Amino acid sequence: MAQVLAASPGRVFTVTELARRLGHSGGAVGNACETLVCRGEAERPGSKPRTYRSTSATPAAAQRAVPPPSTASGGTPQTSQQAPAAGPPGGRPMPITRPNGQKYHPRALAQLPDVEALRRLREAGVAVLLYGPPGTGKTSLIEAAFPDLVTVAGDGDTTVGDLIGEYTQDASGGYEFVYGPLVTAMQEGRALLLDDATLISPKVLAALYPAMDGRRQIQVKAHKGETITAADGFYVIAGHNPGVHGAVLTEALASRFSVQIQVGSDYDLAASLNINRAAVRIARNLATLQQAGDIGWAPQLRELIAFQKIADVLGDQAAFANLVGIAPLEDRDTVAEIVTKATGRPVTALALGRQL
DSSP states (O other): OHHHHHHSTTOOEEHHHHHHHHTOOHHHHHHHHHHHHHHTSSEEEEETTEEEEOOTTHHHHHHTOOOOOOBOTTSOBOOOOOOOOOOOGGGSOOOEEOTTSOEEOOOEETTEEHHHHHHHHHHHTOOEEEEOSTTSSHHHHHHHHOTTOEEEEOOTTOOHHHHHEEEEEOTTSOEEEEEOHHHHHHHHTOEEEEETGGGSOHHHHTTTHHHHSTTOEEEETTTTTEEEEOOTTOEEEEEEOTTSTTOOOOHHHHTTOSEEEEOOOOHHHHHHTTOOHHHHHHHHHHHHHHHTTSOSOOOOHHHHHHHHHHHHHHOHHHHHHHHHHTSOHHHHHHHHHHHHHHHTSOOOOOOOOSOO
């Protein structure tokens, strides 16, 4: 991939163009390009459609490219273990821009940047379940890893129709069948995120399982019994929030995800983002108590980012009071005590005062 981009400096390529030139699937090509972007060895100037072009670091990446397997005298390709991915310039992966414009800072996973590890697992067809408290960055990581992502926001009301599709009235008053996100991802070879997968009824999730096993097919009974076969690149990844009311990780669901990765808040990243150091220290202390089972809640990265936004608008005192106020009632006294010790003044939940 790097060789193609480096050979035409300044030229912008679409995923389709690169896939045709290299003879690989669009999913594989897109993943490879995103890996180069993560390392700073290519850039993505466009998203709809995704386009890529070389950077000053692309020629060096092209020189490190592993040549195709040689052929033995008997005509059988010689296989070798894939060389480890070269690190980005300076040893740190570049932040990745998510669809909402926010930057994602990769973290370590199996001695790789997490986004690259997920892309490799996708290439190998190994389904992944990310689990951890809300606000720890599970969805952010998945969005950064897979720009072609299709998302299902799961809850207790999610139906089979929400996954596969259903008939919808059109402008002329008739009805047409509109495919759901599962069929879209299968037909286009895209990644499918089941966000809060464990809130979805097991009976609904059962409609997905044939697409994840060796068949890679589903039958759309509501649409003339049509059979949908997954295109290359189709991939399922899920998020699970343990402890959230109604979230149940069934054996049937867990068995579909060979890799299960715990995700916690990156408090070092919070500090590097210039979030109030006392707030980060409080969050660390509460997380330690949570791990010990003394309390059930601790602020995650999402809450810390919100803390700083509130502090910038209303001041630190109001932000600390809000931190106490968002804690669950059963943990609020403990949180208030720790915040009070850290700030050196009594802090209670944010509330309206007397009439002005």
